Amino acid sequence: MNKQNRVLLHAGVNFVIAPAAEYNKADSLRFQAQLESQGVETSNVVYAPNQISIIKQSQKSSREIRLVNAGPQVSQLLIILNQPEFSTELVEEEMDRVLALHNNIWPSTGKQLLACDATIRSLYDSSMANAFQEIWEHKLVQPAATLAVFGRQIQGGGLRFVMPPSDPNDAVVELKLESYLSDPKKIYVDVQFIWKTPTVINNALSASTRIQAVESFISDNVLNFFD
Numbered sequence: 440m441n442k443q444n445r446v447l448l449h450a451g452v453n454f455v456i457a458p459a460a461e462y463n464k465a466d467s468l469r470f471q472a473q474l475e476s477q478g479v480e481t482s483n484v485v486y487a488p489n490q491i492s493i494i495k496q497s498q499k500s501s502r503e504i505r506l507v508n509a510g511p512q513v514s515q516l517l518i519i520l521n522q523p524e525f526s527t528e529l530v531e532e533e534m535d536r537v538l539a540l541h542n543n544i545w546p547s548t549g550k551q552l553l554a555c556d557a558t559i560r561s562l563y564d565s566s567m568a569n570a571f572q573e574i575w576e577h578k579l580v581q582p583a584a585t586l587a588v589f590g591r592q593i594q595g596g597g598l599r600f601v602m603p604p605s606d607p608n609d610a611v612v613e614l615k616l617e618s619y620l621s622d623p624k625k626i627y628v629d630v631q632f633i634w635k636t637p638t639v640i641n642n643a644l645s646a647s648t649r650i651q652a653v654e655s656f657i658s659d660n661v662l663n664f665f666d
Contacts, residue, residue, distance in 0.1 A: 440573065440665040441564040441628055449560040450530045450594040451519040451645045459514040460545035463508040467491045473540045474504075479533065487488065495527035502539055516541065518646060526532050527559070527654055542643040552638050557649035558612075559657065562619055570618035570626045571595050578665065579662075584596040595620050597627070610634045612656065616664075630657055 464486060466660040471481055471493060481541040482519075493504040500522040518534050542637035563635035566640050567573040574597055586593050597617025604611055632653050 440566055440662070440663050441585065442662050444531075444564040445627075446562040447523055447527065447530075447561060449519070449521050450523060450527065450534075450650060451517065451558045452534060452649050453553070454516045454644055455509065456514050456547060456640075457551045457553055459508060459510075460506070460516070460547075462491055462508055462514060464491070466544050467493070468508065470544045473543060474537070477536060477540060479537060479540070486616055492636070497524075513514075514545075516644075516649055527599065528649060531647035533648050534650065534653070538644045538646055547640045548642060550640050552640050554633070554635055554643070555556045555635070555649060556633040557646070559650070559653045559658070560627070560629045560630070562622075562625045562627055565618075565624050565626050569623050571623065573665075574598060574616060574618065575627065597623075602641045604635075606647055608634075608635045608638075610652070613625065614661065616661070628657065628661060630661065632656070 453507050467484070467486075474493070477495070481493055482496045483494040485494065491506040493506070495502040502521075502523075503517070503519045505515075505517040505519070507517070509515040516538075517666060518537055520530055520533075520537040523530050565573045567577065571593065572583070575584060575586075595618035597615060599613040599616075600612075602612040602614070602639065612629045612636075613629075613633070615627070615629040617627045617629075619627040630653050632649065634649075
């Protein structure tokens, strides 16, 4: 794997909160005005039953802020960036800016964070001619002939790991390492941290701490797996 050649495909955070924020169009318009005033631009807003999606779409990338009335006294806030054209540090800054403005309209201090997850998906160049070959033959030390039992050509594949938390406040980690079907020379890395233990929100919600936890796991653990 070429660790220096990274393409960030996706970064996202998801918060499930109680009591509910009770998202509605009037408050959403106030939120949108604050976003625009702080340089967080919007190109489209979609109002659906129990959900408001505030979207910024550019030629290559997109950002979606999704406000969901998820159930009785439960709301859900998602911030999703697809193919962001900047670093993870700037991703964190933008997400935290959105959360601070969200807190202006729907204060979260004292509420319960029922669950939270953070996800980063990236592409890396394989150090071999084919990414699946690097995973199967180099890392797993398996001969290519082993796959002949399927009687078909193998277009791609990979590994999936699920790692339980070490303590109640720790996250479940889900990791996928796969060849990227659209470009078999690239390794697809998908890491999700899921925090399931409810906690009281003492201050405003933070995305950067969640994204940094995922990013540290990628740099300290996942990339070292390919050494």
